[in-house]
Amino acid sequence: MTTAGPDVLAALPAGRRGAAHGGFLWGRGVDLAVFGGSAAVALGLAALSAGGALPAWGFLLFVVGVDVAHVHTTLFRTYLDPEELRRHPALYAAVPLACYAAGVALHLASELTFWRALAYVAVVHFVRQQVGWVAVYRALAGERSRVDRLLDDALIYAATGWPLLHWHAHPPRAFQWFVDGDFVSAPWLAAAVGPLGAVYAALAVAYVARAIQRARVARAPLNLGKHVVVATTAATWYVGIVATDSDFQFTVTNVIVHGVPYMALVFAYARERAVEAPRSLVARLLAGGLLTFLGLALALAFAEEMLWDRLVWHDRPELFGGGGDDGGPLLGPRARALLVPLLALPQATHYLLDAVVWRRRHTRPAQARALGFRTAPEGGGGGEAGEARVSARSAPPPASREA
Template structure:
């Protein structure tokens, strides 16, 4: 991936402006947005349906489909990684059916933990990207890794054995909960120690190098803010979803756009129709519309066949019969969740490079 720097030597992925607007600013803007919420939306499970559509359908679900532009929409990738791109969805579906057959609740619990792993690894991946030009030694890289994982794992530990949360990841009680004040206190002290060590390390590097890695530090600070305030400080579904989804979904879509547009511009011989439409001069509109349409179709099928909760939003699908038969649901639920589970697993492979 061709990347860009500015005179100060900052390791931007695309440019200071686009990185700042679409990746690094998202946690900060989300926190500002939440600060304007009425109090009941900060501490309860309430969420207006219109807001749910924007966050869940048009950001969270849509970002899953942006992966298509890096995988199934690319003829070159399909040819080179055919075995991977065929086997992963087959494995996810088979394993999903098996889990749902054993216990439908177990299916959702495993999917929730897989989602958390994906969200955590994305922050680590961004941190590595913004550290790619540094040569600060193994200890510095270790501190960075421990810090980004701490920023995400401590809030998750709090969710597991701290105060009861008024929200969930997919469904009620999908995380194992075992309250323990001792574990909560120990993890808090470790959390603060890691922050202190990271700050000392950055001060030392700033003195030695006479420069600060701006995007990496903004990424780490934003991760701390979005995960702490989204999960611990606020205790409402609307606040959690805002900080969680916006900080994750929009940067991911931006990364796909930056990376694939750059390849489109460089590898002329590999341009296909989808590439020309999505990454040409005016391709951003097409890029967004496709993933929004796919997200709406998926959620419409969920609502029409399973949930029956948002008929006003998915009126076109409201005539579909709600499925109650356990045997059919065992085959249907993992199928509807397949784009999501495939995205989680594939994302661990499609970004691997030296």
């Protein structure tokens, strides 16, 4: 979700920020439902499940309906917007071409090399998305201190990195990121799990202490959105990877908290963009509301997974037809080296573009508003090409915070 992701969500430059929803992206209730609610659903499903393999209904609901679908919602931020394509033509042409060329080269080296490279890129994408959400909430709350930034980043990297360390150090697991063996087996890392777990615990204590200090000494308002993201990241990564050993439990804790907030962000962006450009393709698609937005993403996700299953995997005929393991043509190595990177192109492109399009230099009015910042045309210039200016109105008092 897989995903960095948004790989890196970044706010606007210091002095040009302002919260439109009191320190929340879309409002207290919506933010808590999107971030806290998705984590609660994931953890609840993990707790209620007896474990085991992901059933067909779970694959359809969580993998196709959330994980793959969220990849395709990126289209609303990128390829469905002609003005965006005109602004960055080289980026949107070069990224998929580079991804495909690299994918073919890796697959020709070996199929496992391809999947291993894609898995580790995906992991970075997932981790960086959580770093990004925290960065946005820190900016909205006016936390400019370098201490806050370093502590937040360190804790998120620990909350995600320590479970990943445990995974690598304790093979085999009953789950994988993409395919069996895509993560390197490294039992020799087991000796580091305990000491680094202690470092993780110390960072968590320091984070709580810092939050208390800000509330009591600096009298800063409670940054509830940031705390929810940090807590749910720690809980879902621990439960899905360390506390349980099940494909079902890993999947629900992995994809729901990654995909749902991302889709919420892209939908918020698409609505803002539709207001800016009412005659654009994005606006015409968004005329149907959330159902159209989700319907297009789900249709593309189902079509993609059907191609994967019919042409490569042959393991879910109950969902996609075909004859299962013994049905359908089996491709040779060279054909697979050309086809597999092509089928993986949407997610590979998503990983790379997501590391760029949400960054500071790409933030324009619609994106700023979708991230919870008030914007207005700069220098009186409105329209689709206007640059973003963020009003300080409604912003919290500027407690120390990094840019």
